[in-house]
Amino acid sequence: MDSTFGIIFSAVFVSNIILSQFLGLCSFLGVSKSFKNSVGMCAAVSFVMFLATALAYGIYHGILVPSGLEYLKTLVFILAIAALVQLVEMFMRKNMPGLHKAMGIYLPLITTNCAILGVALINVTKDYGFIDSMANAVGISLGYTMAILLFSCIRERIDESQLPKCMRALPIALLTASQMSIALMGMSGIH
Amino acid sequence: MSPVVIAVIVITLLGLAFGLILSVAGKKLAVEVDPRIEQILALLPGANCGGCGHAGCASMADAIVNGQEADASKCAACAEDNKKAIAAVMGKAAADGPKVRMIPRLHCNGCTANREKVSNYQGIHNCYVAAKTLGGPGQCDFGCFGYGACADACTFGALTIGDKGLPIIDYDKCVGCGNCVKACPQLLLELVDSTKKVFLQCNNREKGKPAMTNCKVSCISCGMCAKNCPKQAITMEDGANGSIPVIDYDKCVGCGLCVSKCPRHCLVKVQPITADAPEAKESKPMLTGCEACAMKDTCISAEQKAADKQ
Amino acid sequence: MLKELTKGIVKENPLFVQLIGVCPSLATTSSMTNALGMGAAFTFVLIGSNIVIAAIRKFVPDQVHIPCYIVVIASFVTILEMIMNAYVPALYAALGVFVPLIVVNCIVLGRAEAFAHDHGVLDSFEDAIGMGIGYSIALTAISFCRELIGSGKLFGNVVLGSFYTPVLLFIMPAGAFITMGFVFTLVNYLRQRGAEQ
Numbered sequence: 055m056d057s058t059f060g061i062i063f064s065a066v067f068v069s070n071i072i073l074s075q076f077l078g079l080c081s082f083l084g085v086s087k088s089f090k091n092s093v094g095m096c097a098a099v100s101f102v103m104f105l106a107t108a109l110a111y112g113i114y115h116g117i118l119v120p121s122g123l124e125y126l127k128t129l130v131f132i133l134a135i136a137a138l139v140q141l142v143e144m145f146m147r148k149n150m151p152g153l154h155k156a157m158g159i160y161l162p163l164i165t166t167n168c169a170i171l172g173v174a175l176i177n178v179t180k181d182y183g184f185i186d187s188m189a190n191a192v193g194i195s196l197g198y199t200m201a202i203l204l205f206s207c208i209r210e211r212i213d214e215s216q217l218p219k220c221m222r223a224l225p226i227a228l229l230t231a232s233q234m235s236i237a238l239m240g241m242s243g244i245h
Numbered sequence: 246m247s248p249v250v251i252a253v254i255v256i257t258l259l260g261l262a263f264g265l266i267l268s269v270a271g272k273k274l275a276v277e278v279d280p281r282i283e284q285i286l287a288l289l290p291g292a293n294c295g296g297c298g299h300a301g302c303a304s305m306a307d308a309i310v311n312g313q314e315a316d317a318s319k320c321a322a323c324a325e326d327n328k329k330a331i332a333a334v335m336g337k338a339a340a341d342g343p344k345v346r347m348i349p350r351l352h353c354n355g356c357t358a359n360r361e362k363v364s365n366y367q368g369i370h371n372c373y374v375a376a377k378t379l380g381g382p383g384q385c386d387f388g389c390f391g392y393g394a395c396a397d398a399c400t401f402g403a404l405t406i407g408d409k410g411l412p413i414i415d416y417d418k419c420v421g422c423g424n425c426v427k428a429c430p431q432l433l434l435e436l437v438d439s440t441k442k443v444f445l446q447c448n449n450r451e452k453g454k455p456a457m458t459n460c461k462v463s464c465i466s467c468g469m470c471a472k473n474c475p476k477q478a479i480t481m482e483d484g485a486n487g488s489i490p491v492i493d494y495d496k497c498v499g500c501g502l503c504v505s506k507c508p509r510h511c512l513v514k515v516q517p518i519t520a521d522a523p524e525a526k527e528s529k530p531m532l533t534g535c536e537a538c539a540m541k542d543t544c545i546s547a548e549q550k551a552a553d554k555q
Numbered sequence: 556m557l558k559e560l561t562k563g564i565v566k567e568n569p570l571f572v573q574l575i576g577v578c579p580s581l582a583t584t585s586s587m588t589n590a591l592g593m594g595a596a597f598t599f600v601l602i603g604s605n606i607v608i609a610a611i612r613k614f615v616p617d618q619v620h621i622p623c624y625i626v627v628i629a630s631f632v633t634i635l636e637m638i639m640n641a642y643v644p645a646l647y648a649a650l651g652v653f654v655p656l657i658v659v660n661c662i663v664l665g666r667a668e669a670f671a672h673d674h675g676v677l678d679s680f681e682d683a684i685g686m687g688i689g690y691s692i693a694l695t696a697i698s699f700c701r702e703l704i705g706s707g708k709l710f711g712n713v714v715l716g717s718f719y720t721p722v723l724l725f726i727m728p729a730g731a732f733i734t735m736g737f738v739f740t741l742v743n744y745l746r747q748r749g750a751e752q
Binding site for chain 3: 127128132172175179220224225228232
């Protein structure tokens with residue numbers, strides 16, 4: 055389980071960030087109404103998650119642990135993530151305008167995304183080294199991508215069908231997510 | 246040193262570091278925006294209809310300033326004066342745009358009264374889905390479904406689906422951008438000269454008996470219109486199982502001989518539209534902010550905002 | 556005065572009406588103890604941050620107000636973490652990463668931005684209590700269904716006798732989605748009926 059490959063595999067399938075650990079649900083339910091938006095969103099999330107995990111690891115082991123301030127990690131992580139996202143957006147707008155047009159609008163949504171802060175905190179709780187932390191980030195963003203792309207494809211079809219009025223939009227989306235979660239339950243127990 | 250002091254110092258330093266990095270980055274990574282883009286954007290209609298082929302008026306303004314577009318002539322909704330002003334901003338003289346107003350008309354009269362119903366379709370009421378699965382409404386494979394792909398595509402609210410299951414075009418709102426023409430999967434809408442008086446209300450490319458059973462007012466490819474036109478403005482375009490007349494509006498004078506000869510009454514006289522195209526100000530607003538949110542229908546803040554407005 | 560207090564319970568219930576704060580409501584409702592614990596923790600942070608933000612709102616410049624609010628909320632969450640770790644370590648371990656994630660909970664930041672930013676200390680305090688109670692009630696309702704159907708217990712005590720075979724699916728993640736889906740169906744139905752009348 056603690057091998058690097060095991061971390062990635064379990065992050066994608068066994069304990070999928072959305073369908074099993076429930077982090078990042080607001081963006082998942084909101085953005086997945088159209089496939090194109092989902093692609094933009096998961097690109098943005100993967101990108102930010104990678105950078106944010108590296109930054110959080112650096113700050114935690116470089117600044118907080120030596121000065122005995124581990125209890126301040128929540129505060130410092132969220133500030134670092136907010137500053138990072140701001141910086142990335144400015145950099146993208148200047149140097150990569152094509153990419154900025156494609157996924158720039160999703161960046162502010164990611165600042166308060168539970169998934170980013172959640173990954174940083176999980177890495178600390180499980181006491182991963184640098185390689186394992188980055189592997190965790192890669193695995194979780196792959197899991198997020200898989201879940202949101204599949205979900206948006208299904209959702210685009212379901213939104214066209216004639217459901218009873220009280221079940222449209224959110225309730226049927228949640229029930230669909232439950233089916234996906236049941237499907238992934240078959241993977242539990244693989245370590 | 247007491248832990249509290251350490252904590253305060255470290256957090257303060259971190260905060261200052263972040264703030265410094267962000268303000269330096271803000272200056273160094275500032276993007277210079279060409280002021281001409283703002284000027285041109287103000288002159289464009291701002292309806293973001295997409296008829297020009299660009300993703301919104303801002304994108305068109307960008308393209309004009311970059312040189313991708315020579316001027317605003319692709320914008321159907323832009324007033325002539327504005328087009329000249331845009332050319333002036335870019336330092337050029339504008340070419341004179343087309344003086345004739347183009348309007349969309351529907352090549353179908355197969356409303357619910359006229360066509361044979363074949364099945365009780367319970368599937369998804371979407372023109373594209375129906376075109377792929379059913380092929381056609383009722384027995385005619387070429388007609389209008391009436392599920393509103395054209396109405397959805399129109400950002401000016403000029404198209405609605407009427408009681409009879411066919412789109413109704415409001416020419417007081419139509420600017421001639423051509424979005425509806427591109428949206429129809431059956432290729433039934435066409436932009437024609439607004440002053441012309443004759444129009445073919447059918448798209449059926451079969452002939453004889455099959456065409457007759459498809460719809461009460463279908464074209465049976467008899468060719469009487471083409472034979473009788475004094476200006477030879479009508480040609481019969483061949484299909485796999487029949488043909489369909491095509492009117493050349495450069496030659497058509499609107500005499501109406503073809504209309505009187507047509508045994509099926511699918512070539513009809515239409516009312517020419519003499520009014521000018523409306524100013525492209527009223528349009529469906531582009532969905533941003535709360536309007537684009539997935540929770541829009543159930544959000545309490547949206548309800549409150551609406552209640553506050555009243 | 557009581558209006559600010561009671562609106563958070565029914566009329567503007569953060570979960571059922573405003574549809575925010577969905578993540579923790581799925582994750583922490585597998586048992587009623589966890590749900591109530593989460594509700595209490597959340598209410599503590601909400602009250603504290605609403606009061607402080609309402610108190611300092613006039614001194615914070617507009618461009619930096621979001622990071623300032625986040626610092627205030629994060630401080631309260633850190634205090635909460637330490638208290639929970641000391642006095643209720645079992646609950647703290649059960650809630651796991653969702654305690655520090657109260658920082659990015661949409662409700663806390665949302666109420667700070669929408670309410671405490673513009674209203675006085677007393678009003679913000681009542682708003683926080685109302686929202687906290689409303690959210691706790693919502694969490695309790697969901698966890699009631701999940702724990703009862705999923706394990707035949709309530710608060711860890713066996714309620715349904717041995718004749719009942721628990722539907723284990725309901726205390727797993729999939730069961731959370733199913734329960735929430737049906738709860739929202741019921742909420743939508745009641746709201747539509749209310750709108751028609």
